[in-house]
Amino acid sequence: xxxxPAPLWIAACAHRLRQRWHSVDLLELEEVAxxxxxxxxxxxxxxxEAAMDWLRPITSGSSAMVPISP
Numbered sequence: 001x002x003x004x005p006a007p008l009w010i011a012a013c014a015h016r017l018r019q020r021w022h023s024v025d026l027l028e029l030e031e032v033a034x035x036x037x038x039x040x041x042x043x044x045x046x047x048x049e050a051a052m053d054w055l056r057p058i059t060s061g062s063s064a065m066v067p068i069s070p
Contacts, residue, residue: 004047010037013047020055 013033018026033051036042042050 006037009043009047010034013037013051016048016051017055020051020058 010030010033013036014026014029017029017032018024021029033047036050036054039050042053045053
C-alpha cells in the first residue's frame, strides 16, 4: 500500500505476525515487518496480506528457507 505511511504499515504487519508468533518479542516482529516493508512487492500489499504471504512457506509445512533482509 503505497499510500499507507510506513510506521502504520509496519505496525499492522507486526501485529499480524504476532498472531502467528505469540512468544516472539514485539520489537523483533517490528524489525521483521520493517524488512518486509523494504520489499517492493510486499509493500504494495496490505500489511496483513504481506505478512501472510511471507508466512506461507512456514504455515504450509514447506522446508524452504525464507530470507529476511536486514
